[in-house]
Amino acid sequence: MKLLILYAVDTEASQLLQRFSLEEKQIQGCFCWHGRVDNTDVYIARTGIGTTRAAVITTRLSLALKPDVIFYMGTAGGLTPGINIGDMFIGEKIVDADLVHLTDVLKGTPFASGLIEPQQDIPIQFIYQLDAALLTQLLTLDFPRISLGTIATSSTFPAPKDALDVMKNLNSNVIEMEGSGVCYAAYLEGIPLVIIRVVSNNLDIEGNDLGTSDKALDICATRLADFMMLVLANMQVLQGRPALIA
Secondary structure (H helix, E strand, O other): OEEEEEEOOHHHHOOHHHOOOOEEEEEOOEEEEEEEEOOEEEEEEEOOOOHHHHHHHHHHHHHHHOOOEEEEEEEEEEOOOOOOOOOEEEEEEEEEOOOOOHHHHHOOOOOHHHHEOOOOOOEOOOEEEOOHHHHHHHHOOOOOOEEEEEEEEOOOOOOOHHHHHHHHHOOOOEEEOOHHHHHHHHHHHOOOEEEEEEEEEEEOOOOOEOOOOHHHHHHHHHHHHHHHHHHHHOHHHHHOOOOOOO
16 A cells, blocks of 8 residues: 655654654655555655645645555644644545635626636535545544544635634634645545644634644644554554554
8 A cells, every 4th residue: 555644844744754764765856755664655745835835746746656545744723712732633624715715706707617627517626525434434543632623724824814704604623724735636636635633723713823832843743643653553444444553
């Protein structure tokens, strides 16, 4: 089996990269690491921040490697009360917070054709629904403080304040900067995708960032590494079989 693990910034993968033997590679002009865990080939690469970079790197590596599953992992800002630093969310829905309003804005205008996917003649997606069966299988790993949730994506940091109400109405739990771009790339290539986010900071009700400490980043890196190593020890969950907890 071949697994592609992507992330945006170095701190997010700092712990994972120390957990097993890896070699540096250049694939399609993309720098990445390659290792092997039992019968699984693991490729790890940094996309950089934002949906554009994430989509391009995901596409290039997907075409070159043809992975069985893509995991995009990283940190996120908490949007709802009661979320704590280190809480982990597996994205059940990914909302493009920058574009989701276009469905209503463009309808009935000369630009309405922009709401149709150019290659498939179907309505364009701004809310991605990921594979529920696969995500539910991952929950059988019984990792602490993890749940399915709705993840909002925006190129505005820490959040697009004019879209806060939309994100709340869509029950978004956290916000990050890459997910929707990765979703689109994986969707076009037909590759199963899992997006994992750990809360590194929280936002107030007006969308202001309440700050991220070095300790919070260390907690997030450790939890991301712990979860991914647990997945690698239980690869049968990606094939719909029960977990064998390591």
